[in-house]
Amino acid sequence: MTPAAPAIILGAVLLDLLLGDPRWLPHPVVGIGRFIAGAETVLRRTVRSERLGGVMLLIATVGGSAGAAWLLLRGAALLHPLAGDGAALVLAYTCLAARSLHGESKLVADALTRGDLPLARRRLSRIVGRDTDRLDAPEIWRAVVETVAENTSDGVIAPLLCLMVGGPVLGLAYKAVNTLDSMVGYNNDRYSRFGWASARFDDLANWLPARLTGLLMILAAPLFGLSLRSAWRIMRRDGRNHSSPNSGIPEAAAAGAIGIQLGGSNHYFGMPVVKPTIGDPLRPLTRDSWMGAVRLMYGAEGALVTAWLCGSAIH
Secondary structure, three states, rough: OOOHHHHHHHHHHHHHHOOOOOOOOOOOOHHHHHHHHHHHHHHHEEEEEHHHHHHHHHHHHHHHHHHHHHHHHHHHHHHHHHHHHHHHHHHHHHHHHHHHHHHHHHHHHHHHHHHHHHHHHHOOOOOOOOOOOOHHHHHHHHHHHHHHHHHHHHHHHHHHHHHHHHHHHHHHHHHHHHHHHHOOOOOOOOOOOOHHHHHHHHHHHHHHHHHHHHHHHHHHHHHOOOOOHHHHHHHHHHHOOOOOOOOHHHHHHHHHHHHHOOEEEEEEEEEEEEEEOOOOOOOOOOHHHHHHHHHHHHHHHHHHHHHHHHHHOOO
């Protein structure tokens, strides 16, 4: 694995900002998801130990994704160096999700702004794991802000870091880890043992990116008229108020910067789950709260890319 060239990183970010995730373009994550679903069926039938089966799924999915990316890049480079660069650019672009996250969350925000709660709930259900059928407007705003903040790490900063360190091969390996966690990383009867390895590995893979995301959000906050001081204070105070060792960090930074309170009561698969609160309710949860989270996402991405490009130029 070799780091992606600065031009590849910059090109991938620009492609993501311009195109997002068009439905007509085949996406590697779709293939990874299909592999996981098929491999889970096979492993559950053939491996008696659920934990061992889950470990085998993790190894096969991450190793297979990295291997497929390496073979594609190698094959394209053998055809022509420009083909290799083109393949690297496309693969790197598919690792990023800032425009997609913005677009999907905007669909929820637009429906809610129009007062169409049923539509907002349906659209929200596509991007969150919690039950959405009974949420009122403030709870929907809270959910969409939490999703944007958390996925700023998972969908933007973490894959960018992987591309900077190990190029598209490491980027696709990370996307495999992230997809595994979203599909089998649940702490319920079906996946508490089978998905244990994937969930724990996802926690490990996101430990550094989550904390870097929080710091980048803090630095970006003044650019959008948000509070750097409160973002830092709330991240330090409430960053651990989450069942995940990582998700609370960017959520707390965003909550502090915007002046809102996240966390609280949710329902998952019909069961109530009460989470500790994050932040102080200085402002109501509104469309402005969502826009603040989106701006922090782009600000964090821009800060990381700028710092990396400046570092690359110096070296």
